[in-house]
Amino acid sequence: MAKATKKQALGRGLSALLKDPQNDIKSAEDKNADKLVGHIVELELNAIEVNPFQPRTSFNEESLRELASSIRELGVIQPITVRKLDYNKYQLVSGERRFRASKLVGLETIPAYIRIANDQESLEMALVENIQRQDLDPIEISLSYQRLIDEINLTQEQLSERVGKNRSTIANYLRLLKLDPIIQTGMRDGFLSMGHGRALINVEDPQVQLEIYEKILANSLSVRDTEKLVRELQEGKPEKKSAGSAPAVSRDIKKSIKEFSDRLGAKVDVKVTKKGNGKLIIPFKSEDDLNRLKKIIQGED
Known part of the structure; x- marks a missing residue:
């Protein structure tokens, strides 16, 4: 417990240091910069702006509310990372979900690591951090790889070293971007692996x-x-006709499926037999997403 208290006190001390205009730290060579790098600092939320280079632009509201509830009970366990722009002005590099959830709870400060980085370094850090996430779909990963190559001017070999992936793995992801956009959307919605x-x-x-x-x-x-x-x-072999191939879907069924998709916020698929019965297929990306769909179906949302 004493160790945790010391860390919090250190954070408050550094926060006071950062608010002193006479000791404004702008580069690694500035006085007291060594006290800042590698330490956790409590920053005011209203002094932080979101990162325009954030690869992910869509945030699940239900998932954010659940994270906010956790933060309300336990606090922010993993610090965010920011870069210093100016006196008492910072920009997110990673941790936007924690940042947004903290705002939902009404926190005034958040623990943060401060980096001094230019725009290119900030983009690279945000993209690399995003790629390490476990809940990304293949197309999100592919797009992040492509942005690193295009905007940071990395070769596939350099990219391999930065993200710790084999070059062949990166090449396989990048090839997915050559697929028709409709197929890419199907992969993002979970219909294809x-x-x-x-x-x-x-x-x-x-x-x-x-x-x-x-x-x-x-x-x-x-x-x-x-x-x-x-x-x-x-190989030019004729395609075998499947005896159980699906019949055409009526216009009314297609209309109903569209209404389901719009209501659930997920691309619902349908399978109909020749007898007229069938089943709905509703994809989900995570356990949180499944719980969100469950609440909508049960009429709780």
Whole structure:
């Protein structure tokens, strides 16, 4: 307990140091800069602006509320990272969910690590931090890799070293961006896995890609089934007609599915048999997202 109290006291001391205009720290060479780097500092939330380079622009409101509830009970356990812009003015590098949730709770300060970085370094730090997240879909990761290459001017080899991934892994992600945008959206919504995408990328014709994509959805094709279908197509083998292929979906059903999708905030899929019965498929990206859908269905939201 004493150790935690000492850390908090140190944070308050550094906060006072940062508020002294005569000791304004702007670079690593400035006086007292060594006291700042590597330490946790309590910063006022209203002195921090969001990062314009943040790769993620969509934040799940239900997930934010749950994080806010945790922060209300336990406080901010993991400090955010900011870069210093000017006197008592900072910009987020990473930790925007914690920042937003802290505001929801009504906190006035938040623990933070302070970095001194230019815009390019800030973009790189935000992108690399974003890539390390566990809940990103393959397309989000691919886009972050591409931005690092385009905006930081990194080679795939340099990018491999920065993010700690094999070059072949990075190349496989980047290839997904060559898929038709509709297929990319399907991957982001959870209808396709990265394995499906890697199989489809071997099909050069975008229209054929979309045709196979529709078959994957209609018949719940596995990655192995998709690879086989693509291989047979490339070898010129005629496609086998499935006796259980899905019938056409009526206009009324399509309208109902759109209403479901709009209400749930997720792309709902449907499978209908020749007898007229069927089932709905509602994808979710995480346990939090599943709980959000559950509350909507139960009429709690």
